[in-house]
Amino acid sequence: MRFIILIVILLALIGWFQRLKKNVGRDRSSSNDSSFYGAMPGSAALGPTAAEAMVACTHCGMHFPVSEAITDSSCAIFCGSEHRRLHAS
Numbered sequence: 001m002r003f004i005i006l007i008v009i010l011l012a013l014i015g016w017f018q019r020l021k022k023n024v025g026r027d028r029s030s031s032n033d034s035s036f037y038g039a040m041p042g043s044a045a046l047g048p049t050a051a052e053a054m055v056a057c058t059h060c061g062m063h064f065p066v067s068e069a070i071t072d073s074s075c076a077i078f079c080g081s082e083h084r085r086l087h088a089s
């Protein structure tokens with residue numbers, strides 16, 4: 001009788017360990033998907049574009065990155081040389 005009880009307890013423990021292993025594996029894979037693989041492309045995409053300041057064209061009012069800005073002698077900002085010429089005339 002004691003032998004049967006021991007077998008039942010052993011089987012229950014084996015089942016419990018197998019379930020625990022599966023859950024840990026699932027948790028690791030899901031956390032990798034959301035944090036590691038999820039954060040990498042997002043941070044890479046946000047990096048240069050989010051950091052760059054935006055300015056508005058004096059002529060048409062369009063917003064564009066400050067690195068593409070063209071200024072005239074009065075420090076007015078334009079989206080291109082065409083709008084700088086049109087604004088001057």
Ligand SMILES: [Zn+2]
Binds near residue numbers: 057058080
């Ligand atoms: Zn413009």
